[in-house]
Amino acid sequence: FLDQQLTSEEILHHLQNIVDFGKHVMKQFFGENYVHHGEIIQLPLDFVRQLCLKIQPERPESRCDKDMDTLSGYAMCLPNLTRLQTFRFVEPRPILCIEIKPKCGFIPFSSHVSQEIKHKVCRYCMHQHLKVANGKWKRPSKYCPVDLFSGNKQRMHFALKSLLQEAQNNLKIFKNGELIYGCKDDQECSSDWNELARHLKPFFFPSNGLVSGPHCTRTIVKELIHVITLTLLSSTDACRAGDMKTVPFSQGRSYCEASAFNKELVRNGKHKLESSGLPRGCLLYKTLQAQMLDMLDIEGLYPLYNRVEQYLEEFPEERSTLQIDGPYNEAFYEKLLDLSTEDDGTIAFALTKVQQYRIAMTAKDCSIMIALSPCLQDEW
Numbered sequence: 533f534l535d536q537q538l539t540s541e542e543i544l545h546h547l548q549n550i551v552d553f554g555k556h557v558m559k560q561f562f563g564e565n566y567v568h569h570g571e572i573i574q575l576p577l578d579f580v581r582q583l584c585l586k587i588q589p590e591r592p593e594s595r596c597d598k599d600m601d602t603l604s605g606y607a608m609c610l611p612n613l614t615r616l617q618t619f620r621f622v623e624p625r626p627i628l629c630i631e632i633k634p635k636c637g638f639i640p641f642s643s644h645v646s647q648e649i650k651h652k653v654c655r656y657c658m659h660q661h662l663k664v665a666n667g668k669w670k671r672p673s674k675y676c677p678v679d680l681f682s683g684n685k686q687r688m689h690f691a692l693k694s695l696l697q698e699a700q701n702n703l704k705i706f707k708n709g710e711l712i713y714g715c716k717d718d719q720e721c722s723s724d725w726n727e728l729a730r731h732l733k734p735f736f737f738p739s740n741g742l743v744s745g746p747h748c749t750r751t752i753v754k755e756l757i758h759v760i761t762l763t764l765l766s767s768t769d770a771c772r773a774g775d776m777k778t779v780p781f782s783q784g785r786s787y788c789e790a791s792a793f794n795k796e797l798v799r800n801g802k803h804k805l806e807s808s809g810l811p812r813g814c815l816l817y818k819t820l821q822a823q824m825l826d827m828l829d830i831e832g833l834y835p836l837y838n839r840v841e842q843y844l845e846e847f848p849e850e851r852s853t854l855q856i857d858g859p860y861n862e863a864f865y866e867k868l869l870d871l872s873t874e875d876d877g878t879i880a881f882a883l884t885k886v887q888q889y890r891i892a893m894t895a896k897d898c899s900i901m902i903a904l905s906p907c908l909q910d911e912w
């Protein structure tokens with residue numbers, strides 16, 4: 533979906549840039565097998581026009597400010613991750629896919645932050661107040677990303693349970709590619725745990741005697757939370773950015789004052805929240821590492837952004853040599869590895885921080901899709 537009038541050639545270039553960003557930049561942070569960069573395909577215009585008409589009534593109203601590109605004939609093709617069959621299994625098996633959009637998992641530690649509250653309460657929890665106040669969601673969620681990213685199993689379980697209580701746009705569950713739990717759009721949400729348990733039972737307890745009822749529902753939901761936690765904490769393939777030192781455990785606060793889990797502890801007279809830390813190399817660790825490339829916070833970054841902008845106004849021809857909008861290649865990636873925060877007043881420093889911020893923002897807004905399929909014991 534594009535919101536500007538561009539020529540076909542410009543659209544092709546734009547799409548190529550998106551693919552290259554995934555392929556040569558985001559993959560370095562998450563690992564080869566954890567980012568689908570997609571590919572560009574050409575489609576007959578008639579097909580695109582018909583597709584546009586067909587999907588229009590299905591699109592949530594809040595998304596309809598963007599129009600589908602029906603003129604260039606170019607599109608991005610991605611695998612359907614809700615149906616993705618991982619490996620080996622020849623015959624079709626039922627597949628469960630859990631999509632989590634975890635959002636920013638750390639509290640800003642930058643000295644540029646001017647409001648004390650930003651050092652205490654995470655962005656997600658602050659946004660909950662805004663979203664309920666402006667009517668985007670009916671109820672505030674008890675989910676806090678800082679709990680999910682803590683690596684502490686109890687806090688993670690609480691965070692995932694809270695996501696299951698108020699999925700908003702942070703959790704969706706698909707069975708065989710069909711959305712069975714979560715919000716289809718801002719109005720239509722399914723959040724019936726009994727119904728969810730009915731769908732999940734064949735995955736977790738295919739043949740045992742668990743009957744229905746609240747006990748059964750709770751057991752199945754607990755099992756689901758357990759499986760998601762294990763997946764989020766399990767090791768993944770090594771990736772090139774693996775040794776970056778962006779995760780400074782000593783800096784910043786490891787809990788959010790607005791977290792319901794934290795408030796409960798304080799009520800019970802406990803003041804120290806455990807954050808076991810994430811195992812290096814697990815998916816959450818990698819996500820957090822990329823998110824933490826936002827080292828200066830928007831308050832420290834914005835003056836640097838202005839510096840780049842002013843420079844480009846003066847020297848517009850430098851846009852391509854500075855790789856402002858790509859190409860996203862090896863040279864671009866190498867520049868991202870400089871984690872210094874000492875401003876030497878150069879355009880190079882400002883630009884590196886702006887580009888690192890872009891990676892961080894991508895990681896703060898990305899979804900993790902976990903696909904599960906039952907297998908027989910000897911297939912492990």
Ligand SMILES: O=P(O)(O)O[C@@H]1[C@@H](OP(=O)(O)O)[C@H](OP(=O)(O)O)[C@H](O)[C@H](OP(=O)(O)O)[C@H]1OP(=O)(O)O
Nearest residue numbers: 633635636655656659663701702893894896897898
């Ligand atoms: O800023 P945030 O944290 O509210 O994130 C925006 C998301 O809101 P959320 O908080 O997840 O409901 C927002 O999600 P929704 O459209 O509200 O589902 C978008 O993903 C937005 O990205 P973009 O600017 O459209 O590319 C996101 O904006 P960016 O901050 O990634 O630019």
Ligand SMILES: Nc1ncnc2c1ncn2[C@@H]1O[C@H](COP(=O)(O)OP(=O)(O)OP(=O)(O)O)[C@@H](O)[C@H]1O
Nearest residue numbers: 533568595598610611612613614615631633704899
């Ligand atoms: N490859 C995929 N396989 C399965 N589902 C997907 C895939 N890509 C996206 N989705 C589903 O579509 C939803 C929206 O995706 P995404 O946020 O990338 O769209 P978008 O183009 O940014 O939307 P908008 O521009 O309206 O914000 C995701 O949350 C996910 O549920």
